[in-house]
Amino acid sequence: xxxxxxxxxxxxxxxxxxxxxxxxxxxxxxxxxxxxxxxxxxxxxxxxxxxxxxxxxxxxxxxxxxxxxxxxxxxxxxxxxxxxxxxxxxxxxxxxxxxxxxxxxxxxxxxxxxxx
Amino acid sequence: xxxxxxxxxxxxxxxxxxxxxxxxxxxxxxxxxxxxxxxxxxxxxxxxxxxxxxxxxxxxxxxxxxxxxxxxxxxxxxxxxxxxxxxxxxxxxxxxxxxxxxxxxxxxxxxx
Numbered sequence: 001x002x003x004x005x006x007x008x009x010x011x012x013x014x015x016x017x018x019x020x021x022x023x024x025x026x027x028x029x030x031x032x033x034x035x036x037x038x039x040x041x042x043x044x045x046x047x048x049x050x051x052x053x054x055x056x057x058x059x060x061x062x063x064x065x066x067x068x069x070x071x072x073x074x075x076x077x078x079x080x081x082x083x084x085x086x087x088x089x090x091x092x093x094x095x096x097x098x099x100x101x102x103x104x105x106x107x108x109x110x111x112x113x114x115x116x
Numbered sequence: 117x118x119x120x121x122x123x124x125x126x127x128x129x130x131x132x133x134x135x136x137x138x139x140x141x142x143x144x145x146x147x148x149x150x151x152x153x154x155x156x157x158x159x160x161x162x163x164x165x166x167x168x169x170x171x172x173x174x175x176x177x178x179x180x181x182x183x184x185x186x187x188x189x190x191x192x193x194x195x196x197x198x199x200x201x202x203x204x205x206x207x208x209x210x211x212x213x214x215x216x217x218x219x220x221x222x223x224x225x226x227x228x
Contacts, residue, residue: 035217045157045165045208047217061216062117095164101153101212104176106164 002026002105004096009110016086020110022079022096030054030074033100036081038092039109046092049081052100064090086114118143118211122220128228135196137223139209144189146213153212156185156194159222160205168207169194201227 008020022034036048049070050059058070069082079096093109119142129135145152156169167176169185172192182197196203204227209220 044206044222045159045210045219047210047219050217059215099212101147101151102155102167102170102210103157103165103212104167104170106166108164 002098004098004105004107006094006096006107006110009094009112011113011115012086013116014087014114017082017084018086018112020081020083020094020096020112022081022107024077024079024096024098027098029072029077032098034070034072034079035097035099035103036068036070036079037095037097037103037106038090039095040089040092043092048094050100051079083112086112088114090114117216118145118214118218120209120211120218120220122207122209122223124223125221126224126226128226129196129199130228131201132198135199135203135225137194137207137209137225139187139192139194139220141190141192141211143214145192145211146189152188154185154187154192155210155212156183157208157210158203158205159208160202163205165208196225199225199227 003025005023035050051070067085072079091114095109096107097103098105121140123138154172157165159165173185184195206222208222
Protein backbone atom coordinates (compact mmCIF):
# COMPACT_ATOMS: atom_id res chain seq x y z
CA UNK A 1 0.00 0.00 0.00
CA UNK A 2 0.99 3.65 -0.32
CA UNK A 3 3.35 4.68 2.47
CA UNK A 4 5.18 7.89 3.29
CA UNK A 5 7.61 7.72 6.21
CA UNK A 6 9.29 10.88 7.45
CA UNK A 7 12.48 10.95 9.49
CA UNK A 8 15.16 13.35 10.63
CA UNK A 9 13.25 15.43 13.16
CA UNK A 10 15.05 16.41 16.34
CA UNK A 11 15.75 19.21 18.81
CA UNK A 12 18.06 21.83 17.28
CA UNK A 13 19.35 25.22 18.34
CA UNK A 14 18.23 28.41 16.62
CA UNK A 15 20.35 29.22 13.60
CA UNK A 16 21.35 25.62 12.97
CA UNK A 17 20.41 23.33 10.09
CA UNK A 18 18.47 20.10 9.78
CA UNK A 19 17.52 17.81 6.93
CA UNK A 20 14.26 15.89 6.87
CA UNK A 21 13.64 12.86 4.70
CA UNK A 22 10.53 11.11 3.46
CA UNK A 23 10.79 7.55 2.17
CA UNK A 24 7.93 6.50 -0.04
CA UNK A 25 6.67 3.14 -1.24
CA UNK A 26 3.64 1.60 -2.87
CA UNK A 27 3.39 3.97 -5.84
CA UNK A 28 5.45 5.35 -8.72
CA UNK A 29 7.20 8.19 -6.89
CA UNK A 30 8.55 9.79 -10.06
CA UNK A 31 4.99 10.40 -11.31
CA UNK A 32 3.88 12.59 -8.41
CA UNK A 33 4.48 16.05 -7.07
CA UNK A 34 5.29 16.10 -3.37
CA UNK A 35 4.65 18.61 -0.58
CA UNK A 36 5.97 19.41 2.85
CA UNK A 37 3.31 20.69 5.25
CA UNK A 38 3.89 21.60 8.88
CA UNK A 39 1.82 21.98 12.01
CA UNK A 40 3.05 24.00 14.98
CA UNK A 41 2.01 22.70 18.41
CA UNK A 42 -1.72 23.16 18.88
CA UNK A 43 -2.03 25.05 15.59
CA UNK A 44 -3.38 24.47 12.11
CA UNK A 45 -1.76 23.21 8.95
CA UNK A 46 0.75 25.38 7.09
CA UNK A 47 1.90 24.55 3.58
CA UNK A 48 5.71 24.75 3.31
CA UNK A 49 6.96 23.63 -0.10
CA UNK A 50 6.23 21.60 -3.19
CA UNK A 51 8.37 19.94 -5.85
CA UNK A 52 7.15 18.69 -9.21
CA UNK A 53 7.38 15.02 -10.09
CA UNK A 54 10.63 15.51 -12.01
CA UNK A 55 12.10 18.17 -9.75
CA UNK A 56 11.83 20.81 -12.49
CA UNK A 57 9.77 23.25 -10.43
CA UNK A 58 9.80 24.11 -6.74
CA UNK A 59 7.57 26.43 -4.73
CA UNK A 60 7.96 27.73 -1.19
CA UNK A 61 5.93 29.54 1.42
CA UNK A 62 7.22 33.07 2.07
CA UNK A 63 7.95 32.07 5.68
CA UNK A 64 10.66 29.61 4.57
CA UNK A 65 11.82 31.02 1.24
CA UNK A 66 15.59 31.40 1.14
CA UNK A 67 16.08 29.18 4.20
CA UNK A 68 14.51 25.86 3.22
CA UNK A 69 15.12 23.76 0.10
CA UNK A 70 13.03 20.88 -1.15
CA UNK A 71 14.55 18.20 -3.33
CA UNK A 72 14.00 14.64 -4.36
CA UNK A 73 15.84 11.55 -5.56
CA UNK A 74 13.54 9.56 -7.80
CA UNK A 75 16.04 6.71 -8.01
CA UNK A 76 15.79 6.26 -4.24
CA UNK A 77 12.11 7.16 -3.80
CA UNK A 78 13.07 9.84 -1.34
CA UNK A 79 11.89 13.38 -0.72
CA UNK A 80 13.98 15.75 1.40
CA UNK A 81 13.71 19.14 3.06
CA UNK A 82 16.91 20.98 3.90
CA UNK A 83 16.19 23.52 6.62
CA UNK A 84 18.77 26.21 7.34
CA UNK A 85 18.84 29.18 9.74
CA UNK A 86 16.17 27.57 11.87
CA UNK A 87 14.01 29.74 14.09
CA UNK A 88 11.82 29.03 17.09
CA UNK A 89 8.76 29.54 14.88
CA UNK A 90 9.83 26.60 12.71
CA UNK A 91 8.99 24.27 15.60
CA UNK A 92 6.36 21.89 14.24
CA UNK A 93 5.44 18.46 13.06
CA UNK A 94 6.56 18.21 9.45
CA UNK A 95 4.50 16.05 7.12
CA UNK A 96 5.37 14.93 3.63
CA UNK A 97 2.36 14.53 1.41
CA UNK A 98 1.66 13.40 -2.13
CA UNK A 99 0.07 15.59 -4.73
CA UNK A 100 0.33 18.70 -6.88
CA UNK A 101 -2.95 20.61 -7.11
CA UNK A 102 -3.93 19.03 -3.83
CA UNK A 103 -2.84 16.40 -1.39
CA UNK A 104 -4.16 12.87 -1.18
CA UNK A 105 -1.82 10.88 1.07
CA UNK A 106 0.06 12.06 4.16
CA UNK A 107 2.90 10.61 6.17
CA UNK A 108 2.81 10.30 9.94
CA UNK A 109 5.07 13.32 10.46
CA UNK A 110 8.40 14.03 12.12
CA UNK A 111 8.86 16.55 14.94
CA UNK A 112 11.27 19.46 14.76
CA UNK A 113 11.89 21.52 17.88
CA UNK A 114 13.99 24.65 17.61
CA UNK A 115 15.16 25.68 21.05
CA UNK A 116 18.28 26.79 22.83
CA UNK B 117 -1.88 34.79 -1.17
CA UNK B 118 -5.36 33.26 -1.24
CA UNK B 119 -6.91 33.45 2.21
CA UNK B 120 -9.13 30.53 3.17
CA UNK B 121 -11.66 31.44 5.86
CA UNK B 122 -13.53 28.69 7.65
CA UNK B 123 -16.59 29.06 9.83
CA UNK B 124 -17.42 28.19 12.45
CA UNK B 125 -14.07 27.55 14.12
CA UNK B 126 -15.70 25.16 16.54
CA UNK B 127 -18.80 23.05 16.36
CA UNK B 128 -20.57 21.04 19.05
CA UNK B 129 -23.04 18.55 17.60
CA UNK B 130 -25.35 15.92 19.07
CA UNK B 131 -24.78 12.40 17.80
CA UNK B 132 -26.95 11.70 14.79
CA UNK B 133 -27.47 15.37 13.99
CA UNK B 134 -26.10 17.13 10.88
CA UNK B 135 -23.10 19.44 10.78
CA UNK B 136 -21.97 21.99 8.23
CA UNK B 137 -18.65 23.79 7.78
CA UNK B 138 -18.14 26.73 5.47
CA UNK B 139 -14.92 27.60 3.64
CA UNK B 140 -14.58 30.84 1.70
CA UNK B 141 -11.62 31.81 -0.46
CA UNK B 142 -10.43 35.34 -1.16
CA UNK B 143 -10.13 34.52 -4.88
CA UNK B 144 -11.95 32.19 -7.20
CA UNK B 145 -10.55 28.65 -7.07
CA UNK B 146 -11.46 27.84 -10.66
CA UNK B 147 -8.22 26.84 -12.35
CA UNK B 148 -7.19 27.58 -15.92
CA UNK B 149 -7.85 23.90 -16.67
CA UNK B 150 -11.48 24.32 -15.59
CA UNK B 151 -11.14 22.36 -12.37
CA UNK B 152 -11.75 23.76 -8.89
CA UNK B 153 -9.08 22.47 -6.53
CA UNK B 154 -10.81 22.67 -3.18
CA UNK B 155 -10.00 19.84 -0.80
CA UNK B 156 -11.35 18.89 2.64
CA UNK B 157 -9.30 17.03 5.25
CA UNK B 158 -10.15 15.48 8.57
CA UNK B 159 -7.56 15.32 11.35
CA UNK B 160 -8.52 13.11 14.26
CA UNK B 161 -6.75 13.70 17.58
CA UNK B 162 -3.15 12.52 17.44
CA UNK B 163 -3.34 11.52 13.78
CA UNK B 164 -2.16 12.82 10.45
CA UNK B 165 -4.68 14.55 8.24
CA UNK B 166 -6.81 12.38 5.96
CA UNK B 167 -8.38 13.58 2.72
CA UNK B 168 -12.16 13.36 2.62
CA UNK B 169 -13.17 15.35 -0.46
CA UNK B 170 -11.28 16.57 -3.52
CA UNK B 171 -12.24 18.97 -6.32
CA UNK B 172 -15.13 20.33 -4.24
CA UNK B 173 -17.42 17.32 -4.18
CA UNK B 174 -15.56 14.08 -4.96
CA UNK B 175 -15.52 11.80 -1.95
CA UNK B 176 -12.46 9.61 -1.40
CA UNK B 177 -12.89 5.86 -1.31
CA UNK B 178 -13.60 4.52 2.17
CA UNK B 179 -15.01 7.87 3.26
CA UNK B 180 -18.54 7.34 4.55
CA UNK B 181 -21.28 8.74 2.34
CA UNK B 182 -22.55 10.89 5.22
CA UNK B 183 -19.75 13.30 4.19
CA UNK B 184 -20.45 15.54 1.22
CA UNK B 185 -18.87 18.60 -0.33
CA UNK B 186 -20.43 21.34 -2.41
CA UNK B 187 -19.86 24.85 -3.65
CA UNK B 188 -18.26 26.81 -6.44
CA UNK B 189 -16.02 29.79 -7.11
CA UNK B 190 -15.21 31.12 -3.67
CA UNK B 191 -17.82 29.53 -1.45
CA UNK B 192 -17.68 25.91 -0.31
CA UNK B 193 -19.33 23.68 2.26
CA UNK B 194 -18.60 20.36 3.93
CA UNK B 195 -21.64 18.62 5.32
CA UNK B 196 -21.96 15.63 7.61
CA UNK B 197 -25.48 14.28 7.40
CA UNK B 198 -25.45 12.44 10.74
CA UNK B 199 -22.52 12.98 13.06
CA UNK B 200 -20.96 9.90 14.62
CA UNK B 201 -18.47 9.66 17.50
CA UNK B 202 -15.59 8.86 15.12
CA UNK B 203 -16.09 12.23 13.37
CA UNK B 204 -14.53 14.13 16.28
CA UNK B 205 -11.50 16.08 15.15
CA UNK B 206 -10.47 19.15 13.18
CA UNK B 207 -11.56 19.76 9.59
CA UNK B 208 -9.50 21.81 7.15
CA UNK B 209 -10.14 23.10 3.68
CA UNK B 210 -7.22 23.68 1.33
CA UNK B 211 -6.93 25.31 -2.07
CA UNK B 212 -4.73 23.73 -4.73
CA UNK B 213 -5.34 26.26 -7.52
CA UNK B 214 -3.05 29.17 -6.61
CA UNK B 215 0.52 29.52 -5.30
CA UNK B 216 1.22 29.27 -2.48
CA UNK B 217 -1.18 26.54 -1.47
CA UNK B 218 -3.16 27.63 1.57
CA UNK B 219 -5.29 26.04 4.27
CA UNK B 220 -8.23 27.27 6.26
CA UNK B 221 -7.75 27.77 10.00
CA UNK B 222 -9.52 24.53 10.85
CA UNK B 223 -12.89 23.77 12.43
CA UNK B 224 -12.94 21.68 15.59
CA UNK B 225 -15.86 19.27 15.79
CA UNK B 226 -16.89 17.86 19.14
CA UNK B 227 -19.83 15.84 20.36
CA UNK B 228 -22.34 17.62 22.54
